[in-house]
Amino acid sequence: MPLVTLREVLVPAAEQGYAVGAFNANNLEYVQAIVTAATAERAPVIVQASQGAIRHAGLAHITEMVRVAAREVPIPVVLHLDHGRDLELVRQCIEIGFTSVMFDGSDLPLEENIRLTARVVEWARPAGVSVEGELGRVPRVGVTAEEVRALMTDPDEAARFARETGIDALAVAVGSVHQMTQQRAVLDVPRVAAIRRATALPLVLHGSSGVAEDSLREAIRAGICKVNFATSLNVAFRRGLAEAMAEDPAGVDPRPYLARAREEVATAVRERIHLLGCSGRA
Numbered sequence: 001m002p003l004v005t006l007r008e009v010l011v012p013a014a015e016q017g018y019a020v021g022a023f024n025a026n027n028l029e030y031v032q033a034i035v036t037a038a039t040a041e042r043a044p045v046i047v048q049a050s051q052g053a054i055r056h057a058g059l060a061h062i063t064e065m066v067r068v069a070a071r072e073v074p075i076p077v078v079l080h081l082d083h084g085r086d087l088e089l090v091r092q093c094i095e096i097g098f099t100s101v102m103f104d105g106s107d108l109p110l111e112e113n114i115r116l117t118a119r120v121v122e123w124a125r126p127a128g129v130s131v132e133g134e135l136g137r138v139p140r141v142g143v144t145a146e147e148v149r150a151l152m153t154d155p156d157e158a159a160r161f162a163r164e165t166g167i168d169a170l171a172v173a174v175g176s177v178h179q180m181t182q183q184r185a186v187l188d189v190p191r192v193a194a195i196r197r198a199t200a201l202p203l204v205l206h207g208s209s210g211v212a213e214d215s216l217r218e219a220i221r222a223g224i225c226k227v228n229f230a231t232s233l234n235v236a237f238r239r240g241l242a243e244a245m246a247e248d249p250a251g252v253d254p255r256p257y258l259a260r261a262r263e264e265v266a267t268a269v270r271e272r273i274h275l276l277g278c279s280g281r282a
């Protein structure tokens with residue numbers, strides 16, 4: 001089916017208490033793995049591209065790969081820009097056919113974050129494109145527990161941010177950390193619930209690859225409706241590639257290696273979809 005917006009998949013998730021997986025794609029094999037896995041699970045899915053992935057694959061290529069993959073399957077697929085910081089690129093994504101964009105102004109002063117996020121909403125709305133904003137900051141691996149806590153989203157500020165920007169979804173900082181390869185982070189679930197009450201928006205969790213599974217399930221019950229996975233898919237892709245190459249070190253045709261990497265990513269995606277309670281929701 002044609003691509004759908006973020007809002008279209010998150011509204012039912014918020015009503016029914018599950019979360020939709022947002023999976024970062026870097027090349028053709030990731031796109032195929034994510035869409036095939038979601039189809040097998042009969043789950044709505046968000047395929048997202050970071051600025052780095054767009055530099056790697058090319059904006060038009062990423063867009064068309066996801067569009068074609070979506071057209072061939074009966075589940076709703078969203079094409080989303082992850083961590084858009086470059087306003088010009090955000091605008092290009094809206095023009096070329098992304099159905100959702102994130103503007104990440106989380107490292108800007110609050111007033112500036114509000115002003116720029118509201119501008120992105122102004123561009124996106126007439127094009128029928130959803131917008132995710134971020135308030136508070138999900139740090140990268142290497143920070144202390146105190147630093148993580150200091151960067152967490154404040155519910156009152158979140159209420160103002162939601163009201164003054166008109167966003168469709170809000171990424172929150174509630175204890176997760178980007179690029180963690182072990183599941184060690186524990187989330188501040190009462191804070192998730194407080195932000196949800198204050199904003200009435202579907203909430204987004206970044207840095208999920210490092211979050212303990214029980215903590216993730218609780219956070220979903222408290223209002224997390226979109227969960228991003230990037231690092232855990234990269235780990236799966238690399239492992240598949242490395243294992244296939246170790247088993248056939250003299251091989252010349254790269255396709256069996258890439259196929260194995262794709263299988264590993266698909267397996268990881270199916271596991272995450274289960275964990276989010278999203279199986280059978282399409």
Ligand SMILES: [Zn+2]
Binds near residue numbers: 138206228
């Ligand atoms: Zn993120």
